[in-house]
Amino acid sequence: MPTMNLLQAINHALDIAMAEDEKVLCFGEDVGGFGGVFRATSHLQERYGRARCFNTPLVEQGIVGFANGLAAQGSVPVAEIQFADYIFPAFDQIVNETAKFRYRSGDLFNVGGLTIRAPYGGGISGGHYHSQSPEAYFTHTPGLKIVVPRNPYEAKGLLLASIRDPDPVIFFEPKRLYRASTGEVPEEDYQLPLGEAEITKEGSDVTLVGWGAQIEIIDRAVELAEKEGISCEVIDLRTLLPWDADTVAESLLKTGRLVVTHEAPQTGGFAGEIAATLQERCFLYLESPILRVTGLDTPFPLTLEKEYLPDHLKVFEAIRESVNY
Amino acid sequence: MTTTRDIHVPEFLAGDEFSIPTYRVLTQEGTLCEGAEAPTLERDEARAIYRAMIATRVLDERMMAAQRQGRLSFYMQCTGEEAAVIGATAALDEADMIMAQYREQGALVYRGFTFDEFMNQLFGNELDYGKGRQMPIHYGSRKLHYMTISSPLATQIPQATGYAYGQKLAGEGQCTAVFFGEGAASEGDFHAALNMAAVHEVPVIFFCRNNGYAISTPAIEQFAADGVAPRAFGYRMHVIRVDGNDILAVHRATQEARRIAVEHNKPVLIEAMTYRLAAHSSSDDPSGYRSRKEEEAWREKDPILRMQRWMYDQGWWSDDEEKELQERLRREVLEAMKRAEKRPPPPLDTLVTDVYAEVTPALQQQLDALKSHIRRHPEAYPKGARFLDPELSRTDDEGES
Numbered sequence: 001m002p003t004m005n006l007l008q009a010i011n012h013a014l015d016i017a018m019a020e021d022e023k024v025l026c027f028g029e030d031v032g033g034f035g036g037v038f039r040a041t042s043h044l045q046e047r048y049g050r051a052r053c054f055n056t057p058l059v060e061q062g063i064v065g066f067a068n069g070l071a072a073q074g075s076v077p078v079a080e081i082q083f084a085d086y087i088f089p090a091f092d093q094i095v096n097e098t099a100k101f102r103y104r105s106g107d108l109f110n111v112g113g114l115t116i117r118a119p120y121g122g123g124i125s126g127g128h129y130h131s132q133s134p135e136a137y138f139t140h141t142p143g144l145k146i147v148v149p150r151n152p153y154e155a156k157g158l159l160l161a162s163i164r165d166p167d168p169v170i171f172f173e174p175k176r177l178y179r180a181s182t183g184e185v186p187e188e189d190y191q192l193p194l195g196e197a198e199i200t201k202e203g204s205d206v207t208l209v210g211w212g213a214q215i216e217i218i219d220r221a222v223e224l225a226e227k228e229g230i231s232c233e234v235i236d237l238r239t240l241l242p243w244d245a246d247t248v249a250e251s252l253l254k255t256g257r258l259v260v261t262h263e264a265p266q267t268g269g270f271a272g273e274i275a276a277t278l279q280e281r282c283f284l285y286l287e288s289p290i291l292r293v294t295g296l297d298t299p300f301p302l303t304l305e306k307e308y309l310p311d312h313l314k315v316f317e318a319i320r321e322s323v324n325y
Numbered sequence: 326m327t328t329t330r331d332i333h334v335p336e337f338l339a340g341d342e343f344s345i346p347t348y349r350v351l352t353q354e355g356t357l358c359e360g361a362e363a364p365t366l367e368r369d370e371a372r373a374i375y376r377a378m379i380a381t382r383v384l385d386e387r388m389m390a391a392q393r394q395g396r397l398s399f400y401m402q403c404t405g406e407e408a409a410v411i412g413a414t415a416a417l418d419e420a421d422m423i424m425a426q427y428r429e430q431g432a433l434v435y436r437g438f439t440f441d442e443f444m445n446q447l448f449g450n451e452l453d454y455g456k457g458r459q460m461p462i463h464y465g466s467r468k469l470h471y472m473t474i475s476s477p478l479a480t481q482i483p484q485a486t487g488y489a490y491g492q493k494l495a496g497e498g499q500c501t502a503v504f505f506g507e508g509a510a511s512e513g514d515f516h517a518a519l520n521m522a523a524v525h526e527v528p529v530i531f532f533c534r535n536n537g538y539a540i541s542t543p544a545i546e547q548f549a550a551d552g553v554a555p556r557a558f559g560y561r562m563h564v565i566r567v568d569g570n571d572i573l574a575v576h577r578a579t580q581e582a583r584r585i586a587v588e589h590n591k592p593v594l595i596e597a598m599t600y601r602l603a604a605h606s607s608s609d610d611p612s613g614y615r616s617r618k619e620e621e622a623w624r625e626k627d628p629i630l631r632m633q634r635w636m637y638d639q640g641w642w643s644d645d646e647e648k649e650l651q652e653r654l655r656r657e658v659l660e661a662m663k664r665a666e667k668r669p670p671p672p673l674d675t676l677v678t679d680v681y682a683e684v685t686p687a688l689q690q691q692l693d694a695l696k697s698h699i700r701r702h703p704e705a706y707p708k709g710a711r712f713l714d715p716e717l718s719r720t721d722d723e724g725e726s
Contacts, residue, residue: 051494057524062517065483069501072472072484073422073491089513096477097484103679105465105473106456112682142680166682195685242685 001184006177009152009185010040010117013159014078016189018048021076023113024163026053028063028080037082038119038178064090064116068097071111071168078163084120084172085132098168099143112166115159120148121213121263122309123176128300133212133264138170139241139273145169145194146240148212152183157192158238165194174213181216197244199251203233206257206322208315209248209274211237214261220312225319232319240270248274249281256287257322261310266294288325291318345554345566347598350573353626355634357573364573365580368641374415374572375636376650377435378407378629383654384430384443385603391662392607397447399461403431405570405602408628409534411435412575413502413595417583422488422501424472424481427462428534428601429504436469440658444665456671456679479505479512482531486522486592489529493590500528500586502579507596508539510553522592523560530582531594534569536601541614554596562592569597570628573635600626670709673699 004012018024026041032055035042045053056063060081067079081087087094094116102110122131138146145167149155155173162169174181200215201222208218215236222232233251237243252258258278260271271292278290293310301308350361357363366374385402392400403410410431414423423432430443442454446464449457454465455473465473472488475481485503492499509515510533522529533553537544550556557564563585567574575597582593600623604611611620636642673696677688684692699706 054525057517057520059513059517059520061513062483062486062521065480065514065517066487066490066521069424069484069487069489070491071487073488073495075491075494077487092477093480093483093514097475097480100475102682104455104459104463104475106454106458106675107679108454108465108467109473110682145681242681242687245687 001186003182004152004185005179005182006149006152006155006173007038007040007179009156010159010173011042011044012185013156013163014041014044015047017076017078017160017163018044018052020189022052023074024052024076024078025070026078026080027056029056029058029082031055031080036080038175040117040173041080060086060089061093064093064098067114067116068093068101068111071114072101072109074113076113076163078115078117081116081118083130084118084134085129087116087118087134091137094138094144094170095141099141101143101168103143110166111168114168115162115171116169117159117171117173119175119178120172121174121176122300122305123213125302125305127302131300131305133172133262133295135172135240136264136268136270139243139270143168144241146172147194147238148172148174148240149238150174150212150215150236151177151181152185154192154236154238156185157190158194160189161191161194164191169194172212176213177216192238195239195242195244197235197237197239197247199233199247200236201232201234203231203255205231205255206259206319207233207235207248207251207255208319209235209237209258209260210262211240214263214310217310217312218261218315221315221319224312224316228320230319230323243274245277245281248278252278252282253285256285258290259293259315259318259322260290261293261315261318263295263309265297266292267297269294288322291322293318340550340555343555343558344551345564347566347568348574348578349568349571350577351571351631351635353631355631355638364577366573366576368639370415371636371639371641374411374435374576375632375642377411377431378632379650380654381407381411381431381434382629383651384434384440384658387655387658387662388447389603389607396662396666397461397607400447400607401428401462401605402603403428405623405628406534406536406599407431408572408632409569409575409597409599410504412572413504413532413579413597416576416579417502418499420470421499421583422470422472422485422492424485424488424501424503425474426478426481426505426509427474427476428506430462430464432504433464433466433469433471436466436471438464438466438469438471440661441664442466444661445668448665448668449670450665450668451671452665452668453671456675479509479514481505482509482514482518483521485529485531486518486525486527489522489527490525493526493528498587500530500583502530502532504532504534506539507533507535507544507553508542508547510556511539511547519556519560519562519592519594523562526590527592528586528590529592530579530586531592532579533594533596534599535596536599538601538605538611538615540605540609541611543615552596552598554594557594562594564594564596566596566598569599570626570631572628572632599628602627670707
């Protein structure tokens with residue numbers, strides 16, 4: 001099995017999807033000949049031509065509006081928003097159009113073929129316009145699916161599933177891991193299920209929930225905790241909307257303790273949704289309050305990034321606090 | 326790439342030095358303008374267009390009255406813009422996609438959407454294709470290639486560019502016509518759509534109904550330019566301005582636009598100069614922002630009257646036919662309205678369907694909880710939605726036994 005980094009895995013998934021179905025198109029800013037600023041779409045234009053892989057003008061609302069129309073027509077657009085921070089000009093097209101297309105037409109028309117890819121998250125010295133994690137804005141919108149992979153293997157399988165899913169998907173890619181995360185990825189076509197969380201490590205004392213780049217942080221925190229004899233169960237949510245509350249609840253019934261972590265600011269963040277749902281379902285089984293380890297309620301900083309981010313030590317402290325409550 | 330000439334003194338080009346002519350074929354008296362080419366419109370098609378214009382006017386009048394009687398929550402009339410919308414639609418292939426803003430019911434009428442289909446949407450009953458989820462006038466028809474209306478303004482314009490790009494790749498010789506008002510042309514979506522269409526050589530017709538007002542804001546407060554048409558130059562796009570109340574001009578211009586779009590894969594902008602004779606919507610009162618005198622002046626330029634005179638002149642229409650048609654349409658609209666009003670709303674389950682391709686477990690749980698709640702408080706909820714759901718007429722005790 002070849003080793004790939006996360007970008008290569010995404011490129012591989014796009015290549016497979018385009019080879020299999022000529023209705024699949026990739027486009028966005030600098031996506032064509034250049035292969036995207038991160039090179040996720042490298043060589044796709046050479047292989048599939050300028051009609052199927054191309055640059056767009058710098059206009060995010062246009063990219064998503066165009067993609068909505070294409071998907072309604074029956075094509076399978078994979079639109080790239082260069083940084084998740086720049087998805088907001090397209091907010092109206094995503095939230096009012098993409099998300100509601102099927103519902104408002106009574107399923108006469110839908111944009112299920114649409115996938116929007118966007119690199120998200122911090123750790124690259126990007127300041128607040130190249131580091132945000134805007135997933136919570138979209139998890140408030142019925143009709144969208146929100147998917148975040150944690151490593152190359154997951155990225156390929158989840159992206160292929162997203163492209164082929166009958167609903168529109170926003171696929172947030174942890175850009176800090178684009179080249180930093182490598183691993184074995186099968187050459188062949190495979191899919192990982194959307195809407196299902198994965199227990200990446202079993203344990204009995206405390207449940208840790210995260211997604212995307214935060215799973216690597218959780219893993220490092222767990223290493224520290226286990227040295228102290230704390231047994232941790234780790235869950236990668238993988239899909240934030242619709243999200244797999246059952247898997248988290250089952251885990252919580254076993255461990256009685258929950259720590260949720262994400263990079264985005266705390267207030268209104270998705271950890272709040274998880275905490276609310278789980279206290280509703282597992283209240284009598286809780287041994288300690290559900291804890292959140294998140295970014296601060298500030299814009300994302302530049303030089304103080306390391307302090308701002310919810311790192312392994314902060315997660316480790318939360319684990320200890322949860323267990324020693 | 327554009328070639329430019331060099332200058333060596335600061336020579337500015339002023340935006341107001343350009344003015345775009347208006348293409349007009351028919352005088353208000355229904356005769357051909359001097360020098361106008363003979364119309365391409367033939368008898369049967371002209372009659373079909375005329376009937377659709379009358380049907381749209383009748384529908385609008387009856388439904389506006391129904392709204393005033395409290396039978397409908399909301400309505401929007403096409404009055405004054407029938408020639409622009411229907412003339413353009415008639416010049417398209419019936420399989421071309423139409424993406425409308427909200428005032429283009431005439432296009433649906435022309436393509437054969439029945440009064441029953443209109444009424445089912447307006448009353449949001451169980452037969453509404455949109456399952457009662459949108460306000461009245463948000464029609465859609467897959468069969469008639471008419472994209473379901475979306476309320477946010479101008480969002481359909483870049484979607485039309487995308488849809489048409491897909492049509493180009495499919496290579497079946499179809500295009501997309503997208504309608505919008507001059508107010509919508511102020512939105513960023515408009516720029517996004519035209520720019521992308523020009524860059525990617527997309528067979529799309531951008532049809533601007535310049536009807537003078539965006540709700541209460543007059544065109545003069547929307548843009549300083551000579552209308553919307555000059556913007557096409559900035560995108561290097563074909564453009565024409567037509568008299569939107571002149572059926573022959575609109576039809577001919579759209580025919581030609583379609584040819585350019587489909588044969589050359591190029592977008593075209595049409596600006597149809599017309600006037601919104603009615604209010605913006607049933608919630609609007611134009612007496613608050615424009616004079617009756619202004620409206621009366623435009624009433625004399627009524628596009629239906631102009632076409633009627635031309636039809637009479639051709640010997641293609643008569644008073645008897647007019648009378649028969651008007652009476653029949655009024656009867657048919659009323660009958661359809663009565664049928665639609667009697668139908669129940671969509672079943673309760675449609676609250677959670679079509680959000681995703683499959684109902685998610687969480688949505689199913691929420692629906693089950695809602696039904697259980699309604700069973701406990703049946704008197705607090707409308708009978709309609711429960712009508713088709715026998716389960717909801719049971720009590721909770723029965724449900725559990």
